[in-house]
Amino acid sequence: MTGPVTGPTSWDVYEYAAIRVVPSAERGELVNAGVILYCQPQGYLCARVELDEDRLRALCLTVDLAAVRHALTAYELACGEEAGPLRRESPGARFRWLTAPRSTVVQAGPVHAGLTTDPAAELETLMNRLVRTART
Structure with a gap:
């Protein structure tokens, strides 16, 4: 006979988007540079x-890395x-503004x-899956 199943008591909905650089x-x-x-x-x-500068330069040698870093920091x-x-x-309004479609290099x-x-652990999981996997 088994005991009661233990685990999380409350699951919450979250939303996410990859932050990408399209040089x-x-x-x-594009290169995924964050979440x-x-x-x-x-x-x-x-x-x-986390910007993989070598990978980005492989796509475009003339990319302005300083401008890209500045835009990523803004997120x-x-x-x-x-x-x-x-x-x-509000945090929700900021998320909507940051994820609104734009015609820019960083989007x-x-x-x-x-x-x-x-959510913090989920962010780390998404970083591993969407951003860091390209480095392996």
């Missing part, structure tokens, strides 16, 4: 970036306490959803 719109090639994750029930909004800052112009917006991909009990 040449004409070619359409932004929002979990409304837990009030969690975080973006993490992280917009999710923090010092969110700059977005600081008065968010499509928004996807899932269930989690730990």
